[in-house]
Amino acid sequence: MGEAPAFLVDDLQNEPLNGFELKNGTCKTATTIGNKMYVIGGADDGTLSIEVQIFDRSLGEWIHPTVHGTKPLSSKGHSAVFLNDRILILKKGAKSDDQIWFLEVDTQYVRQQQKQLGTEVVAWSKGVTGNAEKPVVISGPSGVGKGTLISMLMKEFPSMFGFSVSHTTRAPRGMEKDGVHYHFTEKSVMEKEIKDGKFLEFASVHGNLYGTSVEAVEVVADAGKRCILDIDVQGARSVRSSSLEAVFIFVCPPSMEELEKRLRDRGTETEEQILKRLRNAAAEIEQGKSSNIFDFILYNDNLEECYEKLKKLLGLGGCVAATPKSALRELNLPLDHSVSKIDDKIIINCISSGLEKESKNLIMLDVSALKGGAPGRTRGLDFQAIGSFSDGLIGMERLS
Ligand SMILES: Nc1ncnc2c1ncn2[C@@H]1O[C@H](COP(=O)(O)OP(=O)(O)OP(=O)(O)O)[C@@H](O)[C@H]1O
Numbered sequence: 001m002g003e004a005p006a007f008l009v010d011d012l013q014n015e016p017l018n019g020f021e022l023k024n025g026t027c028k029t030a031t032t033i034g035n036k037m038y039v040i041g042g043a044d045d046g047t048l049s050i051e052v053q054i055f056d057r058s059l060g061e062w063i064h065p066t067v068h069g070t071k072p073l074s075s076k077g078h079s080a081v082f083l084n085d086r087i088l089i090l091k092k093g094a095k096s097d098d099q100i101w102f103l104e105v106d107t108q109y110v111r112q113q114q115k116q117l118g119t120e121v122v123a124w125s126k127g128v129t130g131n132a133e134k135p136v137v138i139s140g141p142s143g144v145g146k147g148t149l150i151s152m153l154m155k156e157f158p159s160m161f162g163f164s165v166s167h168t169t170r171a172p173r174g175m176e177k178d179g180v181h182y183h184f185t186e187k188s189v190m191e192k193e194i195k196d197g198k199f200l201e202f203a204s205v206h207g208n209l210y211g212t213s214v215e216a217v218e219v220v221a222d223a224g225k226r227c228i229l230d231i232d233v234q235g236a237r238s239v240r241s242s243s244l245e246a247v248f249i250f251v252c253p254p255s256m257e258e259l260e261k262r263l264r265d266r267g268t269e270t271e272e273q274i275l276k277r278l279r280n281a282a283a284e285i286e287q288g289k290s291s292n293i294f295d296f297i298l299y300n301d302n303l304e305e306c307y308e309k310l311k312k313l314l315g316l317g318g319c320v321a322a323t324p325k326s327a328l329r330e331l332n333l334p335l336d337h338s339v340s341k342i343d344d345k346i347i348i349n350c351i352s353s354g355l356e357k358e359s360k361n362l363i364m365l366d367v368s369a370l371k372g373g374a375p376g377r378t379r380g381l382d383f384q385a386i387g388s389f390s391d392g393l394i395g396m397e398r399l400s
């Protein structure tokens, strides 16, 4: 705390308007919320990397917050708009899938993290257009068939679902590939990353550490796909109490005898590991059935029948669109644009200069139905082109 960035505090004490762009050549914005001023933007090292500093006006001190989430890539500038508990960042001249970001400053997740860490916390969350469906959490005892059901789903709907690749400290099995089935990792490395807030959830399962990184879920959302998490009951409980909204499914075996047969027939574990997994299974099934974690329980007796039920509860019973709606949406914000806010609507005035004339496009971004957020992506953005001016208003067109 206390060490100032390389521009003058005096600049900030003139009460700049929210989203005010500081004219110091480093593409920073200052947004005031209560006693705190969030200065967001290019680092002074010339890399334009997007950093966050907070100036506490009551103490007259700089705070360096703990920043969670993957931060935006560097940009040529941005606009900042305050929305109740987060700051909307519109990056100038960025690629269409990297234009809209949120810096969460007072959301439930941020408050939780502040309480846990005892420090000032802010969290980045990228905005994704449309209403990609909620992630799906699938739990159940080892050997029940979770992986088999997930593989069937991914094979039938490759453009709809994406698998959250977990981290684990267990050794890879024969056919398992690093980065595909798991991120195989050292315990000390994973523990450090957990401490740094990089994991959405983690648990010790059958003697090894397993966890879902925030990035694993973000990668799937960025591809416009619905995320599937294959995690144990402890992990499902953690996700349930986090701010990640998901559908929770517990898969049960028809009997303990059948579960044992499947585990033995799979032939991937030693006798000792099989016995450990079977001992844990009884407690997992008890918790899966009795706790309030799960929305649905599926019995995996006949595989085909169980798969049909899984599809039905995911809304895939009938004819299914192969591509989620969100993957079709595209918006290109030029370098030159200005932003204003009317209630829950953000009006973006895009100016582009052609050879002969300058044209202006007005785009409305509706932020009234935001969903999700850190840890993970912010969904529910809705864009509408509300006018195009060169010789006058040309027309209205809906982009989403
Ligand atoms: N309904 C079923 N009937 C018979 N065998 C099944 C059924 N479902 C899955 N299996 C088989 O059971 C074994 C265990 O399945 P799978 O590996 O999918 O379990 P899992 O729940 O993902 O286990 P883990 O949690 O250990 O990763 C596999 O050999 C699979 O082919």
Ligand SMILES: Nc1nc2c(ncn2[C@@H]2O[C@H](COP(=O)(O)O)[C@@H](O)[C@H]2O)c(=O)[nH]1
Residues within 6 Å of the ligand: 139, 140, 141, 142, 146, 166, 167, 170, 201, 202, 203, 205, 206, 210, 211, 212, 230, 231, 232, 233, 234, 235, 236
């Ligand atoms: N809490 C978490 N549990 C996880 C995660 N990834 C997998 N798992 C669960 O571990 C067991 C054993 O898996 P295996 O591949 O060693 O057979 C199984 O129940 C998985 O659901 C995770 O990221 N977090």
